[in-house]
Amino acid sequence: MGTRRNFIGKAALAGTALASNPSLGITILNKSTPKNDIIGHGDYKYKVIRDWAKMSVAHNPLLNCHEMQMDSKGRLLMLGDHTANNILVFDKSGKMLDYWGTGYPGGHGLTLHDEGGEDMLYIVDCGYYLDRTGKNQAQAGQVFKTTIDGRLIFSLPHPYTIGVYKMDDAYRPTETAIGPNGDIYVADGYGSDYILHYNHKGEFIRKWGGHDNVDKNYDLINAHGVALDYRDKNNPVLVVTSRTANAFKFFTLDGKFIKTVNLPGAFVCRPVLDDGNIYSGVCWSETRDGRKWVPNTGFVTILNNQNKVVSNPGGEAPRYINGKLQKMYQAQPAIFNHGHDVFVDEDKNIYVCQWNAHYTPPIKLERV
Template sequence: MKNRRDFLKKTAMAGAALTATPSFGFNILKKPMPEEEIIGHGDFKYKVHKDWAKMTVGHNPILNCHEMQMDSKGRLIMLGDHTDNNILVFDKSGKLLDYWGTRYPGGHGLTLHDEGGEDMLYIVDCGWFQDRNGKWTKQAGTVSKTTIDGRLLFMLPDPHTIGVYTPEEDYLPTETAVGPNGDIYVADGYGSDYILQFSPKGEFIRKWGGHNNTDENLNIRNAHGVAVDYRDPKNPVLIITSRATNSFKFFTLNGTYLKTITLPGAFVCRPVLDDTNMYSGVCWSRTREGKDYVRDTGFITILDGYNKVVSNPGGEAPLYTNGELQPMLQSEKAVFNHGHDVCVDEDKNVYVCQWNAHHTPPVKLQRV
């Protein structure tokens, strides 16, 4: 097993999500802005509510808020990596309704899928976890399918056990998506950067991607997220995050490369589709001096139906020169630490989950 030093080396190359401290070369930036200010651009502006979550981290401890989904009852379900309560369930006022989960020390990816009128969860443990003494440990990642209240239905097989990976290839998955026929797509974002496709029953179908292809279009570098894009209902496609290259890559449901949308300067997490728009947390952005992976440089980015950036809440306004998007940076007044995921409700409010944000709960952005 590789040691922690090897993993940090990969982090510097691919932006893997580990708790960063100043001893790793990160710099604390500006103090967060006052809540009464409005952030965002164009038609996508928001009031910040950092005290939205009505809970205490003393009673319900948080390490990192990784991802959030809204279920059919309008409840907001958040996955984190603290095994006292991996799952926190909120209503839209921020009231904590429920909490559960002790088996996901590397809780990272959360997908909710309606299956015959019943909400199902796909929970990804990325394999990296931190004990109470601050020591990092790596174990094999897992993907679990559960009911909405956490009853385990099945786990997808580790690709090593079915002959899909070589012994030298890490399996540290970060995200899942469910296709129109129920096929399950797994992004191995902290491992070998493959996309693995399984049947609804968990049977392996194929894999593609990775980062060792001669055709750079096929390479995925830090395959942090995956989502099914239904904006063309007759032709759904996959959007894959290639976070280390500041881009989203589009593939068919069978893994054929289609195109790349580049978001210079923005180390984006998973794509979140809502109506014709696409949202994403930006875990890091480059500094004005050109440095990568600097602590507390995250924001949110929003793209329209033409995959053009229209707003960067917590970041500078998007700028296109001769049709080319210019590097995107955090705003002068910092709002976020590291945007890891967003959830959009029916009123177009945005709930932001943050990684490495001093054990704070999610933030609400109220659409104005």
């Protein structure tokens, strides 16, 4: 278990080091490839718009673009890990409207929730960050509930302080999801791989997942994302990422295992539910010679309401043989470095945030 945590930590830190050293000569994919790409498959094809974000990184510096949400005013909020401006606010044309936040050096997870007509943010700092000298550092992560403009409502306690973790259990959360009654679900995806369940006040209820369970269905390996699935309106469930296992796992709201959807070859990030589909950034994909964790192998994957992959924008077309999904690979020429999160707007356009993409802002995929 410790070895796995160390590997994930080293992979994340190594990626951050690459992003902070463009002199290493790595190709910046989204600047060097053709400018009028149409990507995707079947009914889900998109035009790639790389210059969607109208901003100057000299004035609003970026390290990694981690996640994006849209508020009730139609503004797109992007969370990154540069403390000059953790939150960047855009309109749908890409014009920057605002920026704020200097206290989330490991800014990673962003969830927006309507609470009685008021937008609330749940911001996750995963604990990995670059210090002022450019060195990689790690500390315990944190989860914050704030207003839409960043005023702190409360933060969740470290699991050790409330007797939920042992002293040597790592806590580096990556994502949150909010249940229909306001309950908070935290994915400890860079720490101990538990899903931590709290009520709307931040009081602990239960945890599940982790490693070495008697029932292996409950094992999570890099529990990077968690989301509410309302496709059955009378029976909402949780979708949890087990990224190193190339899978989404489904659970009841009280943590009972339902099923696993395998996504061979794809190291998926958080599931994003929209109009019956699941969308996800693929941060890495396996290569044809079997290598994993290879830099610049990302794309986006889309599952329909039957959890069947129907399109891989930036990846090769999904293939099923006798009903079984075959390994998925990045397409060439490469469009993405590392797809970390997506947001789907009301016109079904996709905005792709990328980790380790050499200071570049999100890319827009315009539905065609």
